[in-house]
Amino acid sequence: MPNLRKIEAAVPAIREKKKVAAYARVSMQSERMLHSLSAQVSYYSGLIQKNPDWEYAGVYADDFISGTNTVKRDEFKRMLADCEAGKIDIILTKSISRFARNTVDLLETVRRLKDLGVEVRFEKERIRSMDGDGELMLTILASFAQEESRSISDNVKWGIRKRMQNGIPNGHFRIYGYRWEGDELVIVPEEAEIVKRIFQNFLDGKSRLETERELAAEGITTRDGCRWVDSNIKVVLTNVTYTGNLLLQKEFISDPISKQRKKNRGELPQYYVEDTHPAIIDKATFDFVQEEMARRRELGALANKSLNTSCFTGKIKCPYCGQSYMHNKRTDRGDMEFWNCGSKKKKKKGTGCPVGGTINHKNMVKVCTEVLGLDKFDEAIFLEKVDHIDVPERYTLEFHMADGCVVTKDCLNTGHRDCWTPERRAEVSMKRRKNGTNPIGASCFTGKIKCVSCGCNFRKATRNCKDGSKVSHWRCAEHNGCDSPSLREDLLEQMAAEVLGLDAFDAAAFREKIDRVEVLSSSELRFCFKDGRTVSRNWQPPERVGRPWTEEQRAKFKESIKGAYTPERRRQMSEHMKQLRKERGDKWRKEK
Template sequence: MKKITEIKKMKPVLPERKKVAAYCRVSMETERLHHSLSAQVSRYSELIQSNPQWEFAGIYADEGISGTKAEKRPEFMRLIADCDAGKIDIVLTKSISRFARNTVDLLKTVRHLKDIGVEVRFEKENIRSLSDDGELMLTLLASFAQEESRSISENEKWSVKKRMEQGIPTAKPPILGYKWVGNHLEIVPEEAAVVKRIFQNFLDGKSRLETERELEAEGIRSVNGNVMRDSQLKHILNNITYTGNTLLQKEFVEDPITKKRRKNKGQLPQYYIENTHEAIIDYDTWKYVQDEMERRRELGALANKSLNTCCFTGKIKCPYCGFSYMHNHRNKNGHPQEYWNCGSKKKKQEPDKKCPVGGTISQKALEKACCEVLGLSEFDEAVFLEKVDHIEVPEKYTLQFFLKDGTEITRPAPNTGHQDCWTAEYRAETSKKRREHPYAKGTTELSGRIKCAACGCNFRRCTQPASNPNKPKMHYWRCSNHSNGCITIGLREDVLKKQIAEVMGIPEYDADLFKNQIPLIYVKDKDLLEIHFKDGRVETTQYAPPEKTFTPRSEESREHMRQLMKERWTPEYKAQMSRKMKQIRSEKFWNSSGK
């Protein structure tokens, strides 16, 4: 039987067209180069659209922009973004120098596009970035393009230098108080009045901050319409242009690739031309302002009268952070205190860069250490400023004095702020408050009712953490003179309350009943309690401290300790302990014999 095969009509498979874009750039906005850019755009538009295998993806063109920095070219950055989005497969450009004059930027961009499958074709050099030898050739030719850019920059610098030598300005920056008419400056009366006011404020002793706030309040702006900040006011006060003279090459471009500008502080020659335009400020006034600014700069913070300064301002330094210590005020328990701490505390520092000293230096401790170093019975600011160059804080609560005669002296400066404020008057005031307000912070109904019969002092409540972290903290009552040798026993609060309840004849301790019935408890003969009732009755009871309890060690714990002792008790350790014990016995023998 014959077999019949149906032959279906096949649809032709068209090759997928590549999405092609072009990048064009000229570095200067001139009539000739504008035509050149237009010609490039027209040519690439026609070239791409005439190729049936290509799909037109757009033309990206930067006009009047240098090729040394990729981020400064908006169309170039848009091109890269579209490549990342998958809108472009091939990028056409005239030459390497049109694409980038910075070797690093060029290779970084081409490698990035290569990773995402986008090819860059350089017509003049006949290089394709996806070819095997494409990157090698790009590296070599891009270096030449970068050096060409550097050479052009050097030639331009040479021409700029020649113009400056002839007194011809090479730039026409906007200057408050003047306007450019050709190559000459003419005064703008309204702006010149503002300049004179800025100089006059400085001569009157006002800080730049005060002038800034004054001008901002009146709506006076810079030539660009911005608020005049401290840096702009400083630039105006320093600008010799206001004297009618011109100083050329105040700044220079350090590197033609990075385009970074630096202030000319002697690296290159400057050119001073006299009487180039009408002056707003006479030269003598301008010179006086410069000298005064230098004087204030040397004084530092002391020159700013708007700051709360004293003789220690700018004198105390941190040797690790490089910051000066700052003067602070705080109010503790109603008593004002002054202290100094490292200025890095107010700066956002990374954890590993924080000041290693820490702590604060109290004003009283600082003045006391100064008196010891300078041999004064009472602190004198004039003597301090005359003799002390600066103070460093090498470690917590330690001051290192550097005197002007070259002497270095180290003195401790412990923080005794709490002791300083705890005067007899303050102690009496606090006791009175606690008696009148028994439930004040840190007090209970027992506060002020337990007294030591031996020394007459009140018992104070102390908190002692439990040996077991899972158990609550314990409260004890001890004589306030305990640290000075009082032998009266300490009373554990829970045990004391249980014994008070037994004496009162109640099953469980009651705070309200205690306050109503018992005004005073005397602690006699170390542990004898004498309880006084308001009705005149006196009861005595022996304080019975709780028995000490402990958890016996398990056999595993004992075995663990035995193993630790075996590991530690090495022959070397035995010999060391033997020598130590012989030395101790020898010293005891000589001390007991009186020799």
């Protein structure tokens, strides 16, 4: 009989559509460029939707954004996020320069997309990122695009500098006190009054900090409604524009790719244009303010009247941090004066001073008096003879004298010890007797539990249990030679509630009625009421209940023991036992 085999009809496979998106960008804000961006969006929307094998995934467009980096390109970053989410398979773009003008950014982005399985197609260059030689061509052409960006930047800079040579500023910059009317700077009267006031305060000898506080107290703010701060006031005092003249090219962009802006400190020529607009401050006053600022800068902290300065201000230096030591006071422990390195103000990790520690002010004055050979310290002689003091290591001062010699002296910090005067000791003792030794975070038992045998208070301690919980205990502060028991807080609360006749422990009632709890022995407590009554109770420490080992723990312990007894260890123990038998004879075992 012949064999029959049925051949099923082949079901045609349905091709999965590719999710295709497009990216467009223009970098200049103009009507022509806006039309160009609109044309790119329309073109790619139609192109994708006409292809039957493609599924439209959208068009991402950044307008008026440079392609030298990706920081401000929100649509570009949104497109990459959608690629990460699997919403895009192919990206279409007009050219490499539209996608990125930074070679590093371009290659990193293309490689990242390639790892996600997303292909980028550059129409003008006819490059596909998934092709074998695609990355090589991208590298070469991206370098051209980056250099083209540099060339455009250089051409723009050349045009700006040519205009500056003719006295034309680069755009309408913002400046407090003026506004632009067409191409002319016009004074804003109410703002000009604040500018004059800032200059007048400085001429009157006030510091910028004093001016800041004065303006804040009167509610005077900047044009944007922000508080006047030291940096804003400094900008006003140093801006030559207020004299009716312009100084052009005070700043410049060093790199067109990174867009890093730098202050022009002589790297490029500057152009001084006179009488371009009405002045708020006359030139003579402005020049005098600049000279005064230079003088104060030379004096440093001594020029700032708002600071509490002394003859040591700016004289004590850290040779490692390059910072001056700063004067500090503490009043919570008496009048403690000390100096520490200015780097302590820095919050960045790893910027701490390697010397550390502080310099006690009184001890430093004594050491200075000794170095200068005086019976009594004299500030004038110190300023005349001492150039500066270095702190090479903790509690060591290195005096660099004006005549060139160097004297090294020890200066111990005894501030904490010196502040414990008899008066302060009595004050602290009274406070502790009243409030306990730990008033911060204290409980109702703090300072109430007394050890009769040694006279110490009980202190709270916390122990971690194996199950992750914590148990609080009260123990005598005398650790050595005292046999008072450790009182578990939860059991102590139960006993106190029973003594007070309460169903549940009440901390407020305990504070109100109980004067103290005396620990008479390891098994007896006495509750002393404020009305004179006493109640004794026997204390039964809870039995410690262990947990049996699991089989896993036993096996782990056995393995660790086996691993510890190496042949070398066995040999050492054997030699040790032989030596014991030799020394002790027949009675080598310890007697029980």
